[in-house]
Amino acid sequence: MAGLFITLEGGDGSGKSTQSRILVEWLEQSGRTVVVSREPGGTDLGLELREIVLHRRGEIAPRAEALIYAADRAHNIATKVRPALERGDIVVQDRYLDSSVAYQGAGRVLGGDEVREVSLWATEGLLPDLTVLLDLHEDAGKGRLADSRTRYDRLEAEATEFHGRVRAGYLELAAVEPERFLVLDARDTVEAISDAIRARVEALLSN
Numbered sequence: 019m020a021g022l023f024i025t026l027e028g029g030d031g032s033g034k035s036t037q038s039r040i041l042v043e044w045l046e047q048s049g050r051t052v053v054v055s056r057e058p059g060g061t062d063l064g065l066e067l068r069e070i071v072l073h074r075r076g077e078i079a080p081r082a083e084a085l086i087y088a089a090d091r092a093h094n095i096a097t098k099v100r101p102a103l104e105r106g107d108i109v110v111q112d113r114y115l116d117s118s119v120a121y122q123g124a125g126r127v128l129g130g131d132e133v134r135e136v137s138l139w140a141t142e143g144l145l146p147d148l149t150v151l152l153d154l155h156e157d158a159g160k161g162r163l164a165d166s167r168t169r170y171d172r173l174e175a176e177a178t179e180f181h182g183r184v185r186a187g188y189l190e191l192a193a194v195e196p197e198r199f200l201v202l203d204a205r206d207t208v209e210a211i212s213d214a215i216r217a218r219v220e221a222l223l224s225n
């Protein structure tokens with residue numbers, strides 16, 4: 019596939035959206051065609067699934083939750099991301115399968131390997147060229163969200179312990195695939211983080 023698939027990962031409140039916006043602006047200014055997506059909710063169907071998985075009142079069984087994220091992912095990849103990559107575009111996406119492994123696998127304790135397998139089946143095995151992990155201590159994430167939110171979604175509302183497992187799950191993933199992951203400290207300045215991301219993307223583009 020000719021394009022480049024870049025994903026941003028990290029706990030809630032780690033600054034992914036800010037960094038995604040800066041990266042997209044820079045890529046567009048350098049004359050690249052960029053497709054922006056996110057999970058859950060990168061497509062019309064995804065928006066409906068996002069509403070269910072994040073804001074439904076009442077219980078969603080952990081495996082059902084994992085499958086809703088996988089359904090969103092399958093549709094996003096098939097109808098939006100793969101066509102963009104085939105055209106040679108750059109896809110910048112907020113969250114991807116690593117979110118499922120960290121939140122459902124480690125957070126909900128479903129088992130990372132199985133959750134990853136489900137996602138790989140859903141996406142016919144598509145892995146990003148680069149995954150930026152904005153690493154933030156679970157207490158700091160909640161503090162940052164509290165500044166910007168009036169209501170938490172179902173995942174954000176989970177206990178600090180849950181978010182600690184999510185963070186550990188992410189770091190484990192990054193340790194297993196160091197060539198795909200760029201791990202950055204989310205407490206650094208916005209500028210230091212965006213410079214580091216830009217340097218890595220420039221290197222990928224010149225390959």
Ligand code: TMP
Nearest residue numbers: 030057058087113114117118121173174
């Ligand atoms: P966000 O789009 O505002 O980051 O929120 C999405 C929430 O959904 C966030 O708390 C992480 C969670 N999530 C999962 O639990 N599993 C997944 O596979 C994805 C993509 C997100």
